[in-house]
Amino acid sequence: MKFLMFGAAAAAVLAAGVPALAQDKKPDAPVEVREPQVRTTRMSGTFGGQKMNYTATIGETILKAEDGTPKAAVVTTAYVREPRDPNRPVTFLFNGGPGSGSVWLQMGAFGPTRVVIPSDARDDGAPPYPVVQNPDSILDVTDLVFIDPPGTGFSHILGKTEPKEFYGVTADAKAVAEVIRRWLNDNGRWSSPKYLGGESYGTTRTAAVVNQLEASTYNDVGLNGLLLISTVLDFAAGADTPGNELSYITNLPSMAATALYHGKTQGPPTAQFVEEARQFAIGPYAAALLKGQKLPPEERASIRRQLARFTGLSETYLEQADLRVTPGRFYKELLRDRGLTVGRLDARYTGKDYDNAGEEPDNDPSFYGIDAGYTAAVNQWQRGALGFKTDREYQSIGGLGAQWDWRIGGRDANAYLNVTPYIGKAMRENSGLRVFVAQGWYDFATPFFAAEYALTRTGIPQDRVEYHYYDAGHMMYVRDQDRVKLSRDIRDFIRRR
Template identity: 80%
Template sequence: MRLSITCALALALAAAPAMAQDKGGKDDKQAPAEKVVPQVHTTRLSGVFGGQKVNYGATIGETILSAEDGTQKAAIVTIAYVKEGRDPSRPVTFLFNGGPGSGTVWLQMGAFGPKRVAIPSDARDDGGPPYPLLDNPDSLLDVTDLVFIDPPGTGFSRLIGKTDPKEFYGVTADAKSVAEVIRRWLNENGRWNSPKYLGGESYGTTRSAAVVNQLEGSTYNDVGLNGIILISTVLDFAAGADTPGNELSYITNLPSMAAVALYHGKAEAPSVEQFTQEARAFAIGPYAAALLKGQNLGAEERASVRSRLAHFTGLSEAFLDRADLRVTPDRFWKELLRDRGLTVGRLDSRYTGKDYDSAGENIDNDPSFYGIDAGYTAAVNAWERDGLGFKTDREYQSISQLIPSWDWNLAGGRDTNAYLNVTPYIGRALRENSGLRVFVGQGYYDFATPFFAAEYALSRTGIPQDRVEFHYYHAGHMMYVRDEDRAKLTRDIRQFIRSR
């Protein structure tokens, strides 16, 4: 996804060997590998962003990553929006989505790019095409250049020839490739001394931490950053692991359940801010103590906790008792509005869906995903193919079906069997770079990356709290689908960048 106007990186594609058998059964010589020249297209555009008119170049192109012997390994597509009139001191922000396996369609076409797709803001589904592609006055181009990166297997990016997927599909391998693309973009564009920001959403926040470790903490240790922008954060995977025996996820999910219950009229409180704060205190206090006691929990304490749990979740005490005070998110999505014959969404629980029937324990599908995916996919294809001139017969991978098993182990970790936690990477970067700050944006109605789990991860030992700031939004995982929250999110990030 990332490339700038002059970014033309050459190297070769390892095409599948063409082997032919002659009549005697002997192999002919292997055909030489095809040399591939990466696509690079620049379009000159202008727009009004943050109230300022900006003339900019939009460059879409491929960065080819190669082995030391020159064998091409991967083609990574980048899209760079750069203000015209070269200014080496202007900030630049590198952005990617998550998954792993998600293209940057969401952040680019929903929040920060110069164009956005118009879908309903009030948690209704996006319906059928055409989906309007609008100018996006909320884009951050008034305060920073933007470089969107699609790692291999996402968007139009791909592995080349016989490249082993293990070379790219894993926490550390992925971070190394993204870090290399960033360094090469800085080289090609003369931007080494520019203020630099990383921004990721969902698994993209995990990637941000891993990339920071590559840029500042290990492999390169030479790219100083000014900020990390975490949107819908997941850093400590134990905090959200809904597996038997892990009590932590029940604690971190409870404030999100409270927010959703209040939104749908299953609870009463003056505001979501007040109600979720009360839920945090209950979750980390009486509820956590009860869960940790396990089967040693006394009847009186159990009854008290069950009553308060019903108050916050909107679920009946009878249901909570049958669940042994432990309600997984998937059960909550099905149970909360069962009396209305509706389910609530995972990515954004403002959305409701209607299942085949109301008798099941789990939802049929996530209404907050199928409610937006068609519009975003249509928009990114129209914009990158027709608007920016990228020519390919490949299918754009919004949520990739191409990526095999992901390697979740951290290279050099003390225990490769431990759960994934990349938060210490951020802590180390903050301790070793006094100019680094962290922006955290969380939606109240997000169950994919609950806000209390993000707060838990970033409040651990070793993380300077005075340079981590939290911002909250009245939507879900992609909070920018709600018009008011897109405007607030971009205002908040503008202020974050300006206050460096």
């Protein structure tokens, strides 16, 4: 029946001639108009010892389909020194997750204001959480643009857009790259030195975005530097999966630093003790793990003794764990005799579980110890001082991981994620691109030895990668001394371009 009806209709059109096509065509549905919200406030402050005027602009960038249909509203918060200089450095920053808003770097480290929480690994308690001027902001050496990708902060998908169009390593990177290009266009900043950086999954995003800016699509945005804060690039290096021996190797130096911090082992100062742990991990320990069940008894006993020295755990426990202690077990076991657990994001923090008999902690004390203060601060700042109007909740650490497309470069879902080659390619093709790596000794979410492992593989120009270490964990800037040091280190990195 459908074929017959189609044939009759076609005959009628042919008989009427070509003009009938135009007469019968229905008009296109009108494209939804979505006006972006933009709020600009003039402010002043003293940063890096320099008193200055600046504008704070929080606004939406509307990403559209080819037919003009709005697909996502991406909120950026830009701090630009006045009077404006088209040749001044500009730094684009975001956090990780995936699903985390830029609140952490913006309200904790680099923005012109920050939230005050305890510096000594105690929890942030109950409100109020003061928001104060941040003299450690790097606004004295670079303008700052904080980006909340779709699904983070106040940014969100519009209309009937499918989440898969933005929720994935490459899809997310394309969206962020478009926002950066749009900002450069709108602000006349193509001649500015440009820096790109993130924290945690934000470092993964940094590698994927630099691939979009320098190696894919238009290849038109040259960068001066990448800021990798609490780095995760090669996901196999930290995958706590049975049969993956690499994770035990890359986590061991972090365990050594933590055991030393809590007095569960004795040794030289942290940096020296960590170096001993590195050499043991990459040498005798790695060799023992690779031998598996063929490891000779004498060698096993030697490895067990050294492992006990570095981890602060008993040889009995290490033997029961077959010389392989996952981070989750370590958090629970290290201070079990004190009835305490240690944090994942920052192992300086301790918590108390429902009871002391469990295999792993109930929760991460280094996250619940700071999350309320940061969430309160970003809402107070962006809704209040900056005047952004929305009835949406700020997504500070939303969980998008289950919806995330982790595949890159046409690889299937069984291939592990490693974006380090993106950085290597960008560096080889841009002789002016340098990489700044910031790592905390007490970070198990993105262990420092895993970052070192990833960035010392083939294809990475080693003379343009620099490492900086801090006496805290994942968000090293929560410790006052480390916020000052991080600010100073990045300030020097930008000035040396």
